[in-house]
Amino acid sequence: MSQSISIAYVVALTMFGLLFGSFANVVIWRFPRGESIVSPSSRCPHCETPVRWYDNVPVLSWIVLRARCRSCRGPIAARYPLVEALSGLLWLSAALAFGLSVQAVLAALFFWMLLVLTFIDLDTMRLPNPLVAAIAVGGLLGAVVSQVLGISLVPLVGVTASGIFAQPAFTAVIGCVLGAGLSGGVAALYAGVRGKSGFGMGDVKLLGAMGLFLGPYVLLALMIGSLVGAVAGIIAAARSGAGLQSKIPFGPFLALGGVVTVLFGPALMRGYLSLVGIG
Ligand SMILES: [Zn+2]
Known part of the structure; x- marks a missing residue:
């Protein structure tokens, strides 16, 4: 790892990784089903309520909502935050390995x-x-x-x-x-x-x-x-x-x-x- 990599850069790429992790969940679910990966916005699989942006914060929202939908209290699988965390980790490792x-x-x-x-x-x-x-x-x-x-x-x-x-x-x-x-x-x-x-x-x-x-x-x-x-x-x-x-x-x-x-x-x-x- 180069000395010149700033903390801000590493944090920024990790944040991108977490956001891309959310998008990964969308692609993983919709692509095999032949659905559009850009619209509509994410919905609860149980009650179809659109997920608000503040309930769609990678990893954190799942923890804050204690693995349940805000509207219907239906369970949200641990796999969603897992994919988000993995994505963040992978982007972090790329930032550390290859620098800016x-x-x-x-x-x-x-x-x-x-x-x-x-x-x-x-x-x-x-x-x-x-x-x-x-x-x-x-x-x-x-x-x-x-x-x-x-x-x-x-x-x-x-x-x-x-x-x-x-x-x-x-x-x-x-x-x-x-x-x-x-x-x-x-x-x-x-x-x-x-x-x-x-x-x-x-x-x-x-x-x-x-x-x-x-x-x-x-x-x-x-x-x-x-x-x-x-x-x-x-x-x-x-x-x-x-x-x-x-x-x-x-x-x-x-x-x-x-x-x-x-x-x-x-x-x-x-x-x-x-x-x-x-x-
Ligand atoms: Zn729901």
């Missing part, structure tokens, strides 16, 4: 998209194409602008190495091909091992899109996601008693891998390389 930069904002938006996809995948077992495509477009645009202007906008693209890997557009495309290609292989492997695939085309597409953001580091995201996902899968199978046939969505684990990779990827890589004696 375009990279910080792009990283925060990338995290936010992964957060939205995580909860939609948990709800529906799907990763909607338009949202995955938005990640791809963001990553590709960032890489191309970085390439043209000779700067680094996308958190990990163009900073990986010297030579051809220092070319943002090239790095992004390599990441996309690696992410989609290798995860396609993993999908086939899962299908072989578990009979039924827990790793679908949505996951392959997501990794391709993440690759545009992460470059070759997408492999680290896939590795982290697979490891955590495998452990969670075994725990879920043991608890449900349904064996390895119990189906859990993989998107949340890939999202986790993506966040960890953006924040710690280069450091993890350096540690790993020195551990095996290459670095």
Whole structure:
């Protein structure tokens, strides 16, 4: 973290994160239902009363209202403040990791998209194409602008190495091909091992899109996601008693891998390389 980052900047980005967290709840609920994500304004799911602005303050309102609607006293799930808090935390971590930069904002938006996809995948077992495509477009645009202007906008693209890997557009495309290609292989492997695939085309597409953001580091995201996902899968199978046939969505684990990779990827890589004696 750079010394020059002001507290005000970090607080401001965290506040944006909390507000975007409120918006994430709207997208997570409405997008899979084909509803507009801009109108109407948020309503209580029980009594349809529009939520006033002062009852829509991220995290705080839920605590003040003690998890109930002001009008009908119907319960409001803990998941809403949880998503808001997670979003705030993710934006905070982007501010701390990348300082006052375009990279910080792009990283925060990338995290936010992964957060939205995580909860939609948990709800529906799907990763909607338009949202995955938005990640791809963001990553590709960032890489191309970085390439043209000779700067680094996308958190990990163009900073990986010297030579051809220092070319943002090239790095992004390599990441996309690696992410989609290798995860396609993993999908086939899962299908072989578990009979039924827990790793679908949505996951392959997501990794391709993440690759545009992460470059070759997408492999680290896939590795982290697979490891955590495998452990969670075994725990879920043991608890449900349904064996390895119990189906859990993989998107949340890939999202986790993506966040960890953006924040710690280069450091993890350096540690790993020195551990095996290459670095
Ligand atoms: Zn209500």
